[in-house]
Amino acid sequence: MTITKRYYQHYNMLALCVLVWLSGFMLLFNSCGSRTATALDSGDTIQLVYAKYLQLIRHKGYTEAVVLNPWKQGGELHRYLLVPKGLEGDEVAKKLADQKTAITGTTPCDILRTPLTKSIITTSAHCQLLYELGRQQAIAGVCDLEYILIPDVQRRTSHKSRPYISNCGSSMQPDIERIMSLRPDALLLSPFENSGGYGKLSALQIPIIEAADYMETSPLGRSEWIKFYGLLYGSEKATSLFSGIEKSYLQLKAFAAKLPLGYSILTERKTRSVWYVSGGRSTIGTLLQDAHARYLFADDTHSGSLPMSPEQILAKADKVDVWATKYWGDHPLSRAELLQEYPGYSQLKAMKTGRVFQASTSSQPYFEQTSFHPERLLREFIILSHPETTRSLGALRYYLRL
Template identity: 25%
Template sequence: MSTALLAAGCQSSASKEQPNVPEADAEIVDFTHKAEADYAEGFHISYHDNYKLLEIINPFQDRVDTLRYSLVPRGIADQVNVKNTREIPIPVRTLVATSTTHVALTDMLNANETITGMVGADYIYTPEVRRRIEEGIITGFPEGELNKEKVLALDPDLLMISGGQSSQFDNYRVLMDSGIDLLVNSEWLETTPLGKAEWVKVMAALLNKEKLANEKFDAVARRYNHLKAAVDTVEDKPTTINNMPYKGAWFVPGGESFTARFLRDAGADYPWYDSGETGGLRKAFEVVYRQGLEADVWLHPGTAKTKEDILAKDERFRDFKSFRTGKIYHNYRRSTPSGANDFWESGVVRPDLVLADLVKIFHPEIAGNHNFYYYGNVE
C-alpha cells in the first residue's frame, strides 16, 4: 500500500485540532450548515474551528480501515495542518469522477460544472453532463481506464474513486505524488437505499453545499419513509424472483443486500431473505427456476424488454406464472442506446422514486396515480 494512502488512512490516531482562525480570515470559514449521517454507515463528518473532518469508514473489501480527510477552506489551507489526515482544500472547484453515481451527487447539488473529467463517459445518462462531454468541456475516459497523463494535464482539485481493493491505490501513486487529491467514495457498500443516497452529503461537504444537500435529502427520506409506512400495513406480499441466469448459474440478491431491502420496503416476499448475505448469491438454474414457476413477479430479467427477448434465452420461461400474467418488469425505462441507464445514476439519490415504482408493481392500490419512472413492463 502506498505511503500516501497510509497518511490518509490512520484508523485510530486522534486528530489534532488547530487554533481558531485568525480574525482576518474568519469570513472564509462558515460552517453554519452541517451535514450528518443518519442512515449511512460508511462516513462521518465533524466540524471544527477551521476544518471539517471527513472519515470514510471501512472503504475496502480486503481490510478494515478508516480514511481521514481534513477539508480546509481554500483561503487558509496553508495555515492549517491536521494530524494524520489527507488535506483537501474546499470548496472543490474541479473534479474527475470515475462512477456514474458521482454524477448523481453533483447533479442533485446543481454542481455538474464541477466535473471536468469522466471515466465511463459513454454510460452517462444525465443530459447536461452528456452534453458537456460531447462538447469537449468534460474530458471523457473509457470505462475502466484512466489515462494518467490526461488527468495530470487536467490538474483537477480532486479525483474521486470508488472503494474496492486497497491495492488499487498503487495505480494512483503518480497522481497523488503530483499533488492531485484523491478521495475514496464507498457509497456502493451501503446496504440500505437511504444510506446510499445520503452520500450526497459527502459531496456537499466538499462543495460547501450542506444546506442544499440537507434540504434535498430530507425531502427524499420523508417521501421514502412515508411510502414504506403505507406498505407496512399490507399483509398480502406478492412473491418475486430477480435477474436472469448466466452460463447455467443464477445470481440473486442476498437477503441483507441493497436490493433485498428495497423488496422488503416495497412489500414483496422473496425466497432468500434469510440468507444473511449482503452481496449476491450464486444459485443453480433449477433452484431459481422452481421458484419462478409460481412467483407473482419477475424483476430485472437481464436486458430483456420483450417476452420474445426472454424466450430467446430459454423457452422454459414460458411456464413462469409472471410470464403468463405479464408481471415482468425491467429497469431500463430511462436508458440510452450507448448503454447508459439512469437507474444506476439518479436512482442512487432518488430511492423514493425507485420505491414508488416497486410499490406500483407489488401494491398498485397504494401507489395511486404514480407513473413508472425507472421501471417498465416487459411487453
C-alpha cells in the same frame, strides 16, 4: 550528621526532584502526543443515522471524513481532512500537514481544500448528484462517457462548450495523460475489494476520493453520503436534499405497511451459469421488505448478492409472481429473446401470468436517478407488488410491462 551523610541526603533529594520533573515532562509529552494522535476524538461528531461506512467529525477549522472499509470489519479505507480555502484555512492546512501521520497512522489520508472545483468523476450517479447539489461546474472530466445519460454532460464534452468536460476514457483503464493535463483537485471513484490499489492513478499525487457509498446495505445509507459530498463541493443544498429523500422514503414505507402483503418479486436474470439474487439484508432486499412485497430470500442474512444456480431459482419458480429486470440495449427483450437466452425462464410463474417487467438502463437514466434516490425505487416496487396502488401513486416510471 557527618558531611558524607549530608552529601548523600542532598544527592537523593536532588535525584528525587529530577525524577519527579522527568515524570511530569514525560506525562505532558505523552499527553500532547495522545492529543495529536486522537485529534479526531476531540471534535464534534456529525450524526449519521443510516450510513455504516462513513464518519464525519467537525473540528475547529476543518472537518474530518473517515471512509470505513466495507470488506474488513473495523478497518478504514481512507481519511480526508476538509479544510476551507482562504488564509485561515492555509494556516490550518499547514499545521495538519505536519501532524497528518500522527493523526491518521497508517490509514491513507488527504488534505482537501474545499470547495472542490475541478474533479474527475468516474460514475454517472455521482455526476447526477453534483447536478442536484448545484455543483455541476466542478465536473472537469468523466470516465465511461458512453454510459452517462445526462444530456448536459454529453453537451459539455463538445470542444465548443464551456465549461468543458474532458472524456478521460474507461474507468478501468483511464487516460492518464489527459487526467494529468487537467490538473484536477480530486479523482472520485468507486473502490473494489482486493482491487490491488489504483495503479498509475496513485502515482499522480492527486487525491483519490474513495466513494464506497454503493456498498451501504440500507436504502437510505447511500443517500446519507450526500452530506459528505455537500461538504466536499461546498453545497448548502445537501442537508435539505437528503432530508427530502428521507421524508419521501419513510412516507412511502408507512403507506406500504398498511397494505396487504403483496406479490413476490424477482429482480435479476441468469448470468452465464450463475443466477445472482439480492441477499435478504441487501439494499434491494430491504426495499422489497419496505414495499411490503414478498421476497423469496427474505430470510437470508447476507447484505450483498447471492450466487445461485439456475436450478435453485427454478425450484421456487411457482412462487415468482413478478419478474422485474433491467436491460441495456436498443429495445426491451421479447418473450422469445428471453427464452432464447435461457429456456428455463418459461417455468417462472410470472412468465406464465404475464407479470414480466423491464427497466432500460440505456434509454433512460435509471442509475443516475435512483442511486441516491431509493424513494424512487421503493415507489416502483410498491406498484409492482400492489398494482392497485397506481390509483394513488400513479404509473410506473422506470419499469415497463413486457
